[in-house]
Each structure stands twice: as structure tokens, then as C-alpha cells.
Amino acid sequence: MPETRNQLLKVAIDAMGGDNAPSVPVEGAVQSAKSGLAEVFIVGDSDPVQQELAKHEIGGLPIHFVPSEGKIEDNEPPALAVRQKPTASILVATNLVKNKTADAVISMGSTGGAMAASVVLLGTIEGIERPAIGGPVIGSAPNQTILDLGSNLDCKPSQLLGFGVLGSVFSKLLLGVDNPKIGLLSVGSEEGKGNIQSKEASALFKKSGLNFIGNIEGNDLVTGKADVVVCDGFVGNVILKLVEGLGRGLASQLKASLMGKLTDDHLNALIEDLYKKNNVVDARGGGPVLGVNGVSIIGHGNASAGTVERAVGLAQMCVETKLIEELNKEVSMVMSTVDD
Amino acid sequence: MPETRNQLLKVAIDAMGGDNAPSVPVEGAVQSAKSGLAEVFIVGDSDPVQQELAKHEIGGLPIHFVPSEGKIEDNEPPALAVRQKPTASILVATNLVKNKTADAVISMGSTGGAMAASVVLLGTIEGIERPAIGGPVIGSAPNQTILDLGSNLDCKPSQLLGFGVLGSVFSKLLLGVDNPKIGLLSVGSEEGKGNIQSKEASALFKKSGLNFIGNIEGNDLVTGKADVVVCDGFVGNVILKLVEGLGRGLASQLKASLMGKLTDDHLNALIEDLYKKNNVVDARGGGPVLGVNGVSIIGHGNASAGTVERAVGLAQMCVETKLIEELNKEVSMVMSTVDD
DSSP: OOOOOOSOEEEEEETTOSTTTTHHHHHHHHHHHHTTSEEEEEEEOHHHHHHHHTTSOOTTSSEEEEEOOOOOOTTSOHHHHHHHOTTSHHHHHHHHHHTTSOSEEEESSOHHHHHHHHHHHHOBOTTOSSOBOEEOOOTTOTTOEEEOSSSOSSOOHHHHHHHHHHHHHHHHHHSOOSSOOEEEEOSOSSTTOSOHHHHHHHHHHHTSOSOEEEEEOTTHHHHTOSSEEEOOHHHHHHHHHHHHHHHHHHHHHHHHHHBTTBOHHHHHHHHHHHHHHHOTTGGGSOEEOBTBSSEEEEOOTTOOHHHHHHHHHHHHHHHHTTHHHHHHHHHHHHHTTSOO | OOOOOOSOEEEEEETTOSTTTTHHHHHHHHHHHHTTSEEEEEEEOHHHHHHHHTTSOOTTSSEEEEEOOOOOOTTSOHHHHHHHOTTSHHHHHHHHHHTTSOSEEEEOSOHHHHHHHHHHHHOBOTTOSSOBOEEOOOTTOTTOEEEOSSSOSSOOHHHHHHHHHHHHHHHHHHSOOSSOOEEEEOSOSSTTOSOHHHHHHHHHHHTSOSOEEEEEOTTHHHHTOSSEEEOOHHHHHHHHHHHHHHHHHHHHHHHHHHBTTBOHHHHHHHHHHHHHHHOTTGGGSOEEOBTBSSEEEEOOTTOOHHHHHHHHHHHHHHHHTTHHHHHHHHHHHHHTTSOO
């Protein structure tokens, strides 16, 4: 029988992370508390955060302020920054999950910083060397999870297998896909096509017990042939940025060629629709760091307060579906099929 | 003073290659001879090719038939097929270049087969381990050469440097780009971002004397930030197929959402325009195998006779611009900057 959660979700929000920090994270946190989504712990430098909080009516709401000092910047090498700035907001916020004050942490700041903090404070799941980030990328396949999207640039075949497990659990629990089909991105669907890495990974997938459908190719991403697409973070990041770039380029190209031929309303609706279909990453509020022992959600740097709220909703889903427990179970099962 | 060619270009055409062989290659060959583009050597199985030739008025035209037996299929391992089928059309045709009967060879058949034949019979340029294929891929950047597109899946950093030279000469001589800017595809434009392969390649590019602009990212492909984009064939092939797939997907998506809102003429023109902008590979007739000591053009399997004619035009350009001599000169200069 599924357990029901009677307690309100407790979320630590990194108030210093993102392009419009601390105003946007604070506003998103307040909204989340107001709407009854969560009890929030707002973590950040005292003065600026208190100033932002003063702009909102927060009397009686489940909002706490937790002071930190400094932040990890986007351009800092994350591993080093985590060691050099122990009082930075993302570390203090992630620590609230570690010591079980909060159920989840959310940051719109440096992706590398949030990942490094989660690895150091929450630890990786046994069998996973480094966590991954993944999610839907291509508009025509909104329930297709691609991973890794950039955190693991040089991958051993067994790491790709790990991504398959992480992606499969993500797909099942957070996207509601039943028995997700896992495809390995390569240059040909035939057996034996690929580079050394993908050929070795393919052999591991075959004996993994996962629902592996074999190699898929670049064009298969568009049709969503696989529910989970496994690739290394170098390839995934190129895909992510290429698709975003093409979406932007296309919108302006279309706008130019259709100006005057459609009503402005039709044109704007079309462009917005196309933009959404080609930039699906924004819509979800963010994605969980996959492979660490705790819920850590990374959002887009240019998030709005609404994005922060959606990220809180995602955190809730991770907690309610017992994402971390399920990941531990599945990873342990699948990784035991790999000989060392 | 530039030499002028008084002689007609001599081209060997693999009549057995492509989805509609031998009818399309034969028709394209006949057209090329008729239009005064080239003296053609049609290579293929006697009966079917003679039957096709009989359908055309070829009296007095510079057309020769050269018999071969069998062909290399798309799904055959090329290296093996080249050894096992010495009489296959692509081998007989490529041999005409080797023995200087023809200036160039053109095939719409197996890419791997044509590359393997060119390596075995023409040899690679000194300093190049294996040839590459490259060319424009993204419609919004029609003069941007991306290579390798799939023939080299596991690349050493020095091979990436080689692609840079090959692409640079291709860009200059065949696309008319002056002093082409070379970018290395990676996951961040900052110094030091990338996987092991790209970081090592970046160091080689920096001391190569090439016009290297550093790392570029997936979104930079859309804007054509670099004239030559260097990546390994695994990444290049994923990009090529993804872009083709997105172009197709988008055309049908737009068609559905604009039906009835635009006149049919406008709609069809728009779709065609978009298709062309997103499938630039077709427009050129094919691409040369880059890095072998002779002109070998590979075209699309679903080519029309017009494509074959365009491929003959491309062959002419390769010969007239002295592509092979220039490649030898540049490769030798740049590869001497690499310590072994």
C-alpha cells in the first residue's frame, strides 16, 4: 500500500543562484509557500535576501531564512569552489538535505556547483561514479529523456550503462513512461556499428536486463524511437545546444518569411509554439541531479519565479515517487551485471 | 600564371551505385557528356548498363563503357568487400583514376565502399591516416564545412588536426571562403573546456599555424561562427542525421499547423524553402573523399540524374582548383607541427 505523506514538503532554495538572484528565487520560494506547495528554507547572504523578503507579505507562512556567505559562480571550476567556499549558498542549502532538515534542494545557479555540492555532501549512489543530468530536449519527443547532457565528458562504457539505469528510473517515475525503451546513440542501427565506447557499452546493455532496444541514430531523436537515449555528456551537450540554437534560428527565419502573410496573432502563436517545441528544457522548471543520494534540482539560470515554483513541484514528485530509493535499487541490480 | 585546361574533364562514373542504379547514373553520365561537361567512362555490369545506354541517343558523344562485375553493397563491411570483390564497379572505376585514364571518379553507391576503394587504389595523403567526409550540413550556415561526418569514429587528436587542414582547403577552394576560420566543436567556448580528445586537439591546433578560432559549441553551428567545424565522425554523424531528421519533422509540423492559414502556394514554397535550408547536403551533388591522392566524389544514394551532373561539376572544380596538390601541400605543412 502506498504511504501517504502528511507532512508538507521541506525545500531548501538557493537564493543566490541564477541570473536574477536573489529576487527571483526569493519570489519563487514565497509563492511556493503561499500556494501550500512546501515549507521553504531560503538560503543566502543576509542583507540582500532580507531586503527581498521584506518586499513580500510572509507573515504566518512556512518560510525560514538560513544565512550563508558567498556563492559559486558559473565560471568557477566547481570542485575547487566547493572546497574553497564552504559557506557558499549552494553548500549550506545542500547541507540542509544532508542533515534531513529539508527533503530537497533547488538551485538556479551554477550547474557544476550544484552537482559538486551534491556529490560532496549527499554522495553518489553505489555503482555510479559521477552523477548525470538528463531530460527531454527535443520538442517532437517531449517524453524522451536524453542523458548525459554535459556533466560527464569522457565516459567509460559502464558509465553509459549507469546512465541507462538512471534515465530509465527518471522516465518511469517522473515522466510516467511504462517500461521505458532504452536506446544507445550511435551512427548506425545495425549491430556492431559505432565507436569503441558505444560498441562496448552495447555489449553491457545487452546483458543488463534493461529494456534495451539497441543502437539508435541522430534522426531517431526526432521521432522519439527510444524513451531513454544514452550518450556521453560531450555528445549530449552538443545536441542540447544545437537543438536550442536551431529552435531560435528557425523562429526568426520563419518570422521573417511569414511576416505579412499571416495575422500577427497567428504568427506569434506559431513562433511561440515552435519555440516551446524546440526548447522543452525550460518547461519543467529544471531537472534532478541523477545519481546522488538526495534530491537536488537544478534549474535554468534565467528562471522566473514560476520556474522556481515548478522546480518545487518537481522536487515534490521526486520525493513522493521515492526516486532516490528506486534509483539505489535499480542501479544496484543492473550494475551487478557488469564484470570488473 | 594559372594553367588553362584545354582538355575535357574525364570522369569515371560508377553505374552500379545508388538506389536507382544503373538507370540514374547512366542518365546522369549521358547528360554530362551531352552538355559538354565531361568525357565519361561508364563502369558497370555489361547487360544492365548496355540496356540503359540503348535508351539514349549517344552517337558521337564522348561516352565509353568499361565493364565491371558486381558491386559493393551498402551493408557490406567495406574493407573486406574491397578485397573480396576486385571486379566490383567502384574498384574498376577508381582504378581508372589510378591509371590516369580518368581525372575523377563519381559514385552514388556505398560510401564506405567508395572510401575504401579510394584508400586502397589512390592512397592517402602523407600525414592523413584515414580520409574524411565533410561539407555544409546546416541550412542557416550554407558555407560552413563540418567534418568528419562519419568515416572516422574513434579519432586521435592529431586526426582532428588533419580534419582541420582538409576542411580548410575544401572551404577555400570549393566554397570560396577566404582564410577560413576553424573551430573545434566542444561543450564550452572557454579555454580548457572539453573532453580529453578535444583538449589535446585544441593544443595541437594552437601551434599549427592554422586560422584556429578556438572551441565552439552546438549553438554556434546554427550561426556559422566557424567556417570549418572539426569534430570526430561519431559526433559529426549524429549531428548530420539529427539535422536532417529535424528538417523533415519540422516541415510536417509546419504543414499541419499552417494548413488553411496560408495559400497552398505559399505553404508549399515555405516548406520547400525550409526543407532546402535544413537539408543542404543534397544540393551539391556530393562531396569529395578528403585525404586521398585523387578526386573521388561520393553522392547521395537517392540521387537524380541532375545530382550526378552536379557531382561531375564538383569533380571539375576539384580538378581545376588543384584540390589534391593543395591538400598535399597544406597537410604536409601543418602536420609537421605535431610532435610524435
